[in-house]
Amino acid sequence: MNKNKNYFRIVILAIAICLMIAGISRGEIMPVLMKAINICLECIGLG
Amino acid sequence: MKIKEDNLFRKNIRRKIIQLAAFGFTNSHVGNIATGRIYKGDWKNFCSPGINCYSCPAAGLSCPIGAMQAVENTPRFGISFYVLGFILALGVIFGRAICGYACPFGLIQELLHKIPSPKKHLPKPFTYIKFLLLIVFVFLLPALLNDSYGIGSPTFCKYICPAGTLEGGLPILLTHPELRKKLGGIFSIKAAILLITLTGCIICCRFFCKVMCPLGAIYGLLNKISFYRVHVEKEKCVSCGACHDICPMDVNPVRQPESAECIRCGKCAVVCPKHVICVGFTGNSSPS
Structure with missing residues (x-):
């Protein structure tokens, strides 16, 4: 039972890493950086 | 009994040291608070493990919930694989230990709870609100509410996030008088939510984590399978x-x-x- 659960965790971790690589390779880093290096008017409450 | 108290004290100190280190690492540009400037370096490509507004002048990393919405708001992407993968990886390794050890807003809440006041427990149904906020304000609305150019808006940050109002809004508005002239209804809503959150945190330990945190909701679901x-x-x-x-x-x-x-x-x-x-x-x- 525990062994199965461990396999399941490893599979989920592998999926997570694949998702990150896919996200980076399709250029998702750019909108994250652009949003984060400028004052986010929505975040500070100016809409 | 004395040994138990000593052990508890040691455990608390150890956890507080880790929390402070995480807080310092996530907010390593403290000098920017006085000027209201935002750090613009490459570290902002990366997300912090916990909730921490990237519009906070001290922030050195991006907020994962803000980053997820920023990608969703970009027409050609939709859901963010990068941020989702990052949260999933951390969640499957640590679960909600991230909230307990590495979240800067978690530390702020714990310190607020030390203010002397009557302390209360929250009824269990309140804890389901964060799942609703996650689905509606983090996933659905940012993807569905688009302007004529197909660009959405980060609805959780815009209408709810008290961490953004506290860490980003207040320092920025104090140092930018030109932005203060633009304050309006949305800021009033966010200020009210911040006030409720801060009061809630004084009365109830980690009120925001229990009721409102969408990141805690994801990590919470992963608690069931996490290694830690x-x-x-x-x-x-x-x-x-x-x-x-x-x-x-x-x-x-x-x-x-x-x-x-x-x-x-x-x-x-x-x-x-x-x-x-x-x-x-x-x-x-x-x-x-």
Whole structure:
């Protein structure tokens, strides 16, 4: 039972890493950086 | 009894040191607070493990919830694989231990709770609100509410996030008089939510984590499968209730060791008189 659960965790971790690589390779880093290096008017409450 | 108190004190100090280190790492540009400038370096490509507004002048990393919405708001992407993968990876390794050890806003809430006041427990149904906020304000609305150019808006940050108002809004508005002229209805809503959150945190430990945090909701769901977990030898438990009484998140670790609310702080393991509770990667971690 525990062994199965461990396999399941490893599979989920592998999926997570694949998702990150896919996200980076399709250029998702750019909108994250652009949003984060400028004052986010929505975040500070100016809409 | 004295040994137990010493162990609890040591455990708390150890956790606070890790929390402070995480707070300092996430907010390493403290000097920017006086000027209201935003750090613009490459580290902002990366997300912080916990909630921390990237519009905070001290922030050196991006907020994962803000980053997820920023990608969703970009027409050609939709859901963010990068941020989702990052949260999933951290969640499957640590679960909500991230909330207990690495979230800057979690530390702020714990410090607020130390302010002397009547203390209350939250009814369980309130804890489901964060799942609703996650689905509606983080996933659905940012993807569905688009302007004529197909660009959405980060609705959780815009209408709800009290961490953004506190860490980003207040320092920025204090240092930018030109932005203060633009304050309006949305800021009033966010200021009211911040006031409710701060008051809630004083009365109830980690009010935001329990009721509102969408990131905590995701990590909470991953608590069920995370490598870092709570282990209980139920057959040796004497049902004294000490673990439930000390839990800041109102969890009964014997009944629900995989509860979505558990932040893996380990206080239950320290106070257990029979040492039947362990918190760790393998289940062999010491209850001290």
